[in-house]
Amino acid sequence: MVRYEIKKLIPLKLCLIILLLLLLQSLSVYIRPLKDREYSETLYRQFCEHYEGIYDKSIQELLLSRKIWIDDVIAKHDETQSEYHLGRITLKEFSAYMDIYTEAMAQSSTVNYLLKKCEYYDSLNRPAEFFCDTQWLDMYENDGFDYLLVFAVMILCVPAFTSEYAAGSRTVLMTTPGGREKTAAAKLIICTLTSFFLTMLFRTARLVPVMNAGAMKYAGKPAYDLLNYPFGTDISLIGAYESFSVMKALEASCMASFICLLSVLVQNRTFVYFLSAVLLYAPAMMMDYLPDAAYVSSSYAKALAVTPYISLIRVNISCMIRIGVYVSICIAVWRARYVRREI
Amino acid sequence: MELKFNGISKSYGRKEALKGVDINLSEGVYALLGPNGSGKTTLMNILAGVLRPSSGDVTLDGRDTVSMGNDFRRILGYLPQDPGFYPGFTVEELLKYFASLKGIKLSSGEVKEKLDFVNLYDERRTRYKALSGGMKRRLGIAIALAGDPKILILDEPTAGLDPKERVRFRNIISGIGRDKIIIYATHIVSDIESIADRVILLKKGEVIDLSTTAQMTASIEGSVWSCVMERDRAEEYVEQNPGALITSTGADTVTLKIISGERPLPDAVNARPTLEDVYMYHFLGGEQ
Numbered sequence: 138m139v140r141y142e143i144k145k146l147i148p149l150k151l152c153l154i155i156l157l158l159l160l161l162q163s164l165s166v167y168i169r170p171l172k173d174r175e176y177s178e179t180l181y182r183q184f185c186e187h188y189e190g191i192y193d194k195s196i197q198e199l200l201l202s203r204k205i206w207i208d209d210v211i212a213k214h215d216e217t218q219s220e221y222h223l224g225r226i227t228l229k230e231f232s233a234y235m236d237i238y239t240e241a242m243a244q245s246s247t248v249n250y251l252l253k254k255c256e257y258y259d260s261l262n263r264p265a266e267f268f269c270d271t272q273w274l275d276m277y278e279n280d281g282f283d284y285l286l287v288f289a290v291m292i293l294c295v296p297a298f299t300s301e302y303a304a305g306s307r308t309v310l311m312t313t314p315g316g317r318e319k320t321a322a323a324k325l326i327i328c329t330l331t332s333f334f335l336t337m338l339f340r341t342a343r344l345v346p347v348m349n350a351g352a353m354k355y356a357g358k359p360a361y362d363l364l365n366y367p368f369g370t371d372i373s374l375i376g377a378y379e380s381f382s383v384m385k386a387l388e389a390s391c392m393a394s395f396i397c398l399l400s401v402l403v404q405n406r407t408f409v410y411f412l413s414a415v416l417l418y419a420p421a422m423m424m425d426y427l428p429d430a431a432y433v434s435s436s437y438a439k440a441l442a443v444t445p446y447i448s449l450i451r452v453n454i455s456c457m458i459r460i461g462v463y464v465s466i467c468i469a470v471w472r473a474r475y476v477r478r479e480i
Numbered sequence: 481m482e483l484k485f486n487g488i489s490k491s492y493g494r495k496e497a498l499k500g501v502d503i504n505l506s507e508g509v510y511a512l513l514g515p516n517g518s519g520k521t522t523l524m525n526i527l528a529g530v531l532r533p534s535s536g537d538v539t540l541d542g543r544d545t546v547s548m549g550n551d552f553r554r555i556l557g558y559l560p561q562d563p564g565f566y567p568g569f570t571v572e573e574l575l576k577y578f579a580s581l582k583g584i585k586l587s588s589g590e591v592k593e594k595l596d597f598v599n600l601y602d603e604r605r606t607r608y609k610a611l612s613g614g615m616k617r618r619l620g621i622a623i624a625l626a627g628d629p630k631i632l633i634l635d636e637p638t639a640g641l642d643p644k645e646r647v648r649f650r651n652i653i654s655g656i657g658r659d660k661i662i663i664y665a666t667h668i669v670s671d672i673e674s675i676a677d678r679v680i681l682l683k684k685g686e687v688i689d690l691s692t693t694a695q696m697t698a699s700i701e702g703s704v705w706s707c708v709m710e711r712d713r714a715e716e717y718v719e720q721n722p723g724a725l726i727t728s729t730g731a732d733t734v735t736l737k738i739i740s741g742e743r744p745l746p747d748a749v750n751a752r753p754t755l756e757d758v759y760m761y762h763f764l765g766g767e768q
């Protein structure tokens with residue numbers, strides 16, 4: 138039974154579209170976000186690589202003395218400028234100062250950021266490690282709503298039920314013992330499982346280029362080492378990514394069953410596409426204002442950013458409950474709804 | 481086996497598609513004859529359990545078919561007017577798939593036997609979308625027959641078929657065992673003679689007759705007239721009388737067939753009614 142449903146649902150064309158989306162997905166990580174950082178990335182990297190290893194107070198002291206020097210140089214700016222104007226120092230002396238000043242300005246923001254990081258490490262009350270975390274930070278910060286993935290889930294799941302209504306084949310199915318609950322169950326199993334594994338595939342496609350670009354080196358570091366993302370548990374960076382992937386995959390399964398439910402209620406394919414686009418994309422836009430909405434649709438959850446607020450376990454349980462509800466209503470409606478149009 | 485329709489009515493909004501259908505069927509081949517929109521598909525969908533009647537029920541040997549559920553579905557074979565089979569499936573796959581939905585796993589020998597019966601074994605690897613209209617219909621019959629149903633419903637199985645395919649259809653139906661109730665809908669009279677044991681005449685949602693073809697033709701005995709007249713007059717006459725039909729043309733005279741309760745013209749003579757005349761009698765405004 139499942140074999141035939143797969144044949145109905147996953148023709149070659151669809152596989153090609155999804156492969157294309159996968160490719161796009163893995164390429165999308167190269168499109169860097171255009172947002173400005175509060176620090177110089179090159180300096181940050183240099184520093185982190187230099188002091189890589191277990192964090193201790195000496196790093197903070199070093200940074201503090203650096204900060205004193207920077208503040209000192211910057212404070213002298215106006216004075217030096219007026220001295221130069223008054224002819225008390227030569228051009229050569231002034232330009233030498235300006236070089237140091239530029240350097241100090243560049244370091245200032247980076248050192249401030251690093252100091253914040255030290256403060257955070259101090260607050261952890263546990264050993265933390267210094268390492269170059271920009272790539273992981275980038276990956277987590279851009280880990281929001283996956284438009285491509287939701288699109289892939291939609292093109293996969295919308296036809297599952299709507300095509301039977303459109304072609305009229307539902308009529309024959311309804312007259313056979315196996316065409317009712319069993320067929321609906323087979324469709325739902327395929328939609329939810331495929332969406333689950335598709336998400337895992339998408340997430341892998343996103344991870345692989347980053348890992349290859351150097352993030353692999355730090356994959357085993359504890360996730361709590363990342364600034365701003367207090368994790369609580371001892372999960373590693375890659376482990377955290379995996380947990381989020383599972384959460385998102387479960388949510389994709391949930392979306393799949395939701396689309397199936399919409400399909401049996403609405404029946405018209407175009408309308409189902411429209412409704413699922415609205416109902417699945419719109420909450421993503423509101424996620425910034427309603428972080429708790431992650432319990433309703435966790436695929437919008439901005440990965441690590443939400444952890445202080447939501448519990449992964451609870452999100453996953455909420456997903457499974459929703460899947461159960463959608464699936465049972467879907468099967469009941471598919472079986473009970475009598476033919477609407479028949480000409 | 482006794483299949484009873486008890487006061488089946490169906491309305492789509494304000495439109496009444498069926499108005500209290502009360503018929504009893506037992507083993508045999510029934511043709512459901514009626515013009516477009518008379519409610520054939522509606523009646524078949526209700527029998528197959530895919531459409532809920534507005535009122536009334538269908539019983540099989542006294543048991544309500546809806547509450548029989550899968551017990552009823554196991555002995556049912558239904559070929560809808562437009563079955564919407566999956567275009568990418570091959571003939572063999574479709575047959576196996578629908579058999580599996582009825583809980584039957586077909587061996588390759590059974591597949592051959594079933595496809596041979598409808599003359600499609602050579603096409604077993606052809607995709608559904610690549611089949612001709614006649615082949616599609618024959619495959620539909622093979623699928624409906626999978627699992628050896630006791631009740632076989634075919635909605636317009638001959639629509640759009642050429643004469644050769646019609647003959648094939650006739651042979652297929654006569655090859656099916658007589659232990660079934662076979663109902664097929666049609667609005668083509670020639671599909672009935674020599675196939676159907678009985679005819680159910682459906683008009684605007686009401687069953688106006690259920691009897692053998694012989695009884696039907698006998699019932700309008702004396703209402704069919706034949707008359708020879710000049711072409712010009714005949715054409716004028718046909719235009720004014722919907723119950724009249726030009727059946728054959730000579731050099732400058734033509735033969736008219738007129739359905740009428742009483743002698744329409746002084747020189748008209750009574751003719752032997754055919755099933756075609758029965759249809760004309762009931763549906764072309766020729767009735768009293």
Ligand SMILES: Nc1ncnc2c1ncn2[C@@H]1O[C@H](COP(=O)(O)OP(=O)(O)OP(=O)(O)O)[C@@H](O)[C@H]1O
Nearest residue numbers: 477478479492497515516517518519520521522523
């Ligand atoms: N879903 C529907 N909504 C509204 N009216 C309908 C619907 N289905 C059928 N009808 C109407 O009910 C009447 C009977 O339709 P039905 O399809 O049963 O006729 P039919 O005898 O099968 O016709 P045909 O020979 O064209 O197949 C028609 O007047 C049709 O317009």
Ligand SMILES: [Mg+2]
Nearest residue numbers: 520521522561
């Ligand atoms: Mg019809």
